[in-house]
Amino acid sequence: MADADSPKKGDKSPPRSVVPGLLNGRYRIELAKPLVHLNSPCADAYEVTDLKEGPAELYALVHHQGSTHRGDVLAELIEAPIISMLNPVRSSVIRVKEGGPRHLVSLVQAPTGPSLAEIAAQHPISGHKLRKLIVPGIVQALAGLHSRGIVHRSIRPETIFFKSPALDGVVLGECFSCPPAAGQPAHFEPLERALAMPFGRGEATPEADMFALGATLLACHLGVNKKPAKDPNALHAARMAQGSFWAHSAGTEVPGVTGTLLRGLLNDDEGERWTLKELNLWLESSVPNRRSVNVLWTFARPVIFRQATFSDRRMLAHEFSQHPLDAAHFLRQVDFPSWVQNMITTELFSERLERLINVKKDGDLSSERHGDHALVARVTAHLDPLGPLRYNGISTTIDGLGPAMVEIFNKDDDMEQDILLHLFDSNVLPAILDIILDRNPVVSKQHQLHSHTVQLMRRTKGPMGLLCALYDLNPTLQCLSPALKDLWITSPQQLLKALDRIVDKSSELSPLLDDHVLAMFCSRVEGAEPFVEALIKHRKSPARLMTAVTKLLAFLQQKLDLGPLKNLSNHLVKSLKALLGDVKSRSRKRTIMARLDELGDLGNLPDIARAIDLEHLKYLDHQEFLEAQRKVSVLEQMIRKMRRPVHPSEPNARLAGFRAASAMGWLVLMVTMIVLTMGAG
Amino acid sequence: MLVYAVLATMLFVAPPIAALAILGLMPTFVILFVDIAPEKSTRLSAMFAFNLAGVLPYMVQMWEQGPSFANLMRIVGDVMAWTVMLGAAGAGAAVLWVCPVLAAGIQQYLNSDRAYKLEKQREALIKEWGEGVSSARRAPKEQKPAASAQ
Numbered sequence: 001m002a003d004a005d006s007p008k009k010g011d012k013s014p015p016r017s018v019v020p021g022l023l024n025g026r027y028r029i030e031l032a033k034p035l036v037h038l039n040s041p042c043a044d045a046y047e048v049t050d051l052k053e054g055p056a057e058l059y060a061l062v063h064h065q066g067s068t069h070r071g072d073v074l075a076e077l078i079e080a081p082i083i084s085m086l087n088p089v090r091s092s093v094i095r096v097k098e099g100g101p102r103h104l105v106s107l108v109q110a111p112t113g114p115s116l117a118e119i120a121a122q123h124p125i126s127g128h129k130l131r132k133l134i135v136p137g138i139v140q141a142l143a144g145l146h147s148r149g150i151v152h153r154s155i156r157p158e159t160i161f162f163k164s165p166a167l168d169g170v171v172l173g174e175c176f177s178c179p180p181a182a183g184q185p186a187h188f189e190p191l192e193r194a195l196a197m198p199f200g201r202g203e204a205t206p207e208a209d210m211f212a213l214g215a216t217l218l219a220c221h222l223g224v225n226k227k228p229a230k231d232p233n234a235l236h237a238a239r240m241a242q243g244s245f246w247a248h249s250a251g252t253e254v255p256g257v258t259g260t261l262l263r264g265l266l267n268d269d270e271g272e273r274w275t276l277k278e279l280n281l282w283l284e285s286s287v288p289n290r291r292s293v294n295v296l297w298t299f300a301r302p303v304i305f306r307q308a309t310f311s312d313r314r315m316l317a318h319e320f321s322q323h324p325l326d327a328a329h330f331l332r333q334v335d336f337p338s339w340v341q342n343m344i345t346t347e348l349f350s351e352r353l354e355r356l357i358n359v360k361k362d363g364d365l366s367s368e369r370h371g372d373h374a375l376v377a378r379v380t381a382h383l384d385p386l387g388p389l390r391y392n393g394i395s396t397t398i399d400g401l402g403p404a405m406v407e408i409f410n411k412d413d414d415m416e417q418d419i420l421l422h423l424f425d426s427n428v429l430p431a432i433l434d435i436i437l438d439r440n441p442v443v444s445k446q447h448q449l450h451s452h453t454v455q456l457m458r459r460t461k462g463p464m465g466l467l468c469a470l471y472d473l474n475p476t477l478q479c480l481s482p483a484l485k486d487l488w489i490t491s492p493q494q495l496l497k498a499l500d501r502i503v504d505k506s507s508e509l510s511p512l513l514d515d516h517v518l519a520m521f522c523s524r525v526e527g528a529e530p531f532v533e534a535l536i537k538h539r540k541s542p543a544r545l546m547t548a549v550t551k552l553l554a555f556l557q558q559k560l561d562l563g564p565l566k567n568l569s570n571h572l573v574k575s576l577k578a579l580l581g582d583v584k585s586r587s588r589k590r591t592i593m594a595r596l597d598e599l600g601d602l603g604n605l606p607d608i609a610r611a612i613d614l615e616h617l618k619y620l621d622h623q624e625f626l627e628a629q630r631k632v633s634v635l636e637q638m639i640r641k642m643r644r645p646v647h648p649s650e651p652n653a654r655l656a657g658f659r660a661a662s663a664m665g666w667l668v669l670m671v672t673m674i675v676l677t678m679g680a681g
Numbered sequence: 682m683l684v685y686a687v688l689a690t691m692l693f694v695a696p697p698i699a700a701l702a703i704l705g706l707m708p709t710f711v712i713l714f715v716d717i718a719p720e721k722s723t724r725l726s727a728m729f730a731f732n733l734a735g736v737l738p739y740m741v742q743m744w745e746q747g748p749s750f751a752n753l754m755r756i757v758g759d760v761m762a763w764t765v766m767l768g769a770a771g772a773g774a775a776v777l778w779v780c781p782v783l784a785a786g787i788q789q790y791l792n793s794d795r796a797y798k799l800e801k802q803r804e805a806l807i808k809e810w811g812e813g814v815s816s817a818r819r820a821p822k823e824q825k826p827a828a829s830a831q
Contacts, residue, residue, distance in 0.1 A: 629810075635802055
């Protein structure tokens with residue numbers, strides 16, 4: 001297997017290394033020396049030794065198989081590192097162990113001091129130290145990130161490190177190794193994203209970083225560096241009722257400028273939350289003051305559901321999502337348009353929303369109750385438009401849907417995958433997007449992407465469509481095909497090359513083109529969809545399947561601008577030759593075989609596809625065979641007839657004989673007349 | 682029709698000659714009235730030609746000697762004349778018997794030549810498309826289920 005693949009045009013995948021555990025031929029990953037405190041949800045950290053210069057101030061992140069990461073952020077930070085941050089320096093796909101699977105490995109600048117969590121666990125960090133040592137470094141890092149449109153999404157005490165044991169300044173930890181906020185405890189997340197599943201929290205906006213910073217500073221300032229003792233639901237309820245600052249500080253007053261800072265950063269209203277601008281002003285000793293308002297989410301009258309009273313829309317939405325079947329029953333009991341207008345007086349409940357939410361009095365009689373779940377998902381989206389999408393146990397933000405799907409696929413739970421299928425396929429997601437389109441700024445950015453994904457999925461249909469959506473929404477996700485489980489393939493170019501290598505050892509090509517492989521091609525190569533659809537359609541007919549496979553691979557080689565694929569070409573030729581056994585015309589078979597032999601070693605799949613359209617060929621062959629059969633049948637009838645003995649008694653023979661006799665008679669008569677005439681003369 | 686017209690005309694112009702023709706062409710009249718085969722007209726034509734070839738010299742002789750009943754009676758009484766007239770008819774009958782046999786033989790020869798050419802065409806098709814294209818090869822397969830049913 002050729003390991004060192006040089007990157008081609010359009011292939012932004014990391015380079016590959018040949019020696020196991022050795023990156024770039026220089027950095028050895030010390031698997032015996034794990035750095036557990038630097039692990040991320042999608043990667044394990046290990047020490048690294050530089051074979052040229054001894055111990056390196058780097059650590060390696062070995063990404064888990066089947067996980068996703070922020071590939072764009074990784075590439076951006078390798079290309080242009082950011083000050084006051086632990087930047088990745090290089091990444092490569094290598095075998096970490098001899099004979100083991102391939103992994104993406106990233107080398108990251110190692111922290112040179114303790115983490116903020118370690119120091120805060122010993123004693124609370126004063127407001128002065130926050131101002132002088134911690135905030136400036138973080139502001140510097142965030143300014144660099146946000147100016148490039150990158151949101152860190154992983155700010156917490158464990159990911160902020162002092163520059164040295166002397167505690168002089170801090171740097172931010174890496175933020176690319178897992179989906180945004182995947183490793184964050186819920187209370188470091190802004191209220192609207194805290195209830196989403198960990199992988200589904202989404203990229204969010206820079207304001208989410210400011211909130212996480214506020215929560216981090218508060219935890220360090222109060223010396224609380226453990227998870228809050230309250231259960232997450234109770235804490236969430238407290239955050240909604242009292243605001244995140246009061247819920248997090250558990251009523252402890254933080255006086256002075258530090259208190260102003262923390263209130264500003266922990267403001268639950270994104271529009272009112274402090275930004276880097278206010279933070280810089282605060283560092284310069286001016287005290288910006290932003291008002292905290294939190295009235296938008298209150299019902300005009302309390303709502304009683306399951307014998308509990310709710311005055312906050314978000315809280316009721318959360319409760320609905322916890323008890324969807326009861327909620328569906330509740331919603332069908334009330335006159336929903338009137339009820340919602342009476343309860344939410346600050347917004348107009350338009351006819352468009354009424355049509356989109358579509359609460360029908362008739363109950364859902366299906367066994368799975370998908371209709372009820374979809375109804376509750378639509379209503380919760382209306383009640384809490386900034387909150388996560390909640391559908392039948394799945395809770396994810398709109399911009400975190402892709403990584404959430406990865407999390408669900410990694411669990412390998414058919415039931416949850418079925419729920420995802422319904423989310424895309426039964427018009428649930430499009431309806432929710434339409435309901436919150438005007439009220440959630442993230443949706444307007446994501447709407448086109450999700451609409452494209454939904455369309456793609458509807459066209460490809462079923463589980464295959466779901467896989468297309470999975471790869472479409474997770475551009476850095478490697479191909480999860482069981483046939484390629486040892487490889488780390490994230491681009492169609494790599495995938496086609498890998499198929500070219502693997503096919504050499506495989507007896508058949510079709511099993512390698514499984515749903516994952518096809519979905520990856522379908523979602524990541526523009527124009528591949530019709531070829532994939534044809535292949536799926538003809539899976540039961542060997543000749544048609546082979547034609548479809550040839551056409552797909554030819555299209556991909558041409559589209560991806562790849563060089564000769566000799567193994568695939570030879571394998572296609574071999575398979576096509578085997579199928580040519582059914583071709584009945586010997587001269588045609590000879591001609592095609594000769595042509596295939598010529599093309600086999602060239603590795604040019606489009607030429608093979610052009611030369612042999614097996615399906616058309618077989619159709620033509622069959623038609624001509626029928627014609628030949630008819631001709632032979634006619635010939636055989638005629639030959640039988642010609643070979644039959646002719647008897648004088650047969651009408652034809654008799655007639656011919658009588659005609660001959662008649663002719664002879666008239667000849668004799670004429671001779672007689674001539675003789676008589678001459679005699680008379 | 683022409684023959685009938687000639688005979689009718691002769692009945693008025695030279696009745697003895699017409700009588701000789703009627704007597705001499707008796708074998709032809711037998712076929713005319715008795716034969717019911719599909720090829721009657723061809724056979725009649727052949728018989729008429731041969732028969733007339735035997736009768737015609739006596740009709741000419743009578744014309745030259747003057748068409749009288751005395752001459753007619755002389756010819757009718759001549760055994761040689763009857764032998765010639767009926768012999769010609771007999772020769773016609775023999776030719777009518779032999780010719781179909783000869784025609785069948787010739788046809789068989791021509792058919793075998795044609796069959797050889799058709800066989801070449803069939804072999805070329807079988808060479809191109811395989812034995813399956815021939816009904817002769819397919820037939821045993823098609824008969825198999827029936828045989829097993831028995």
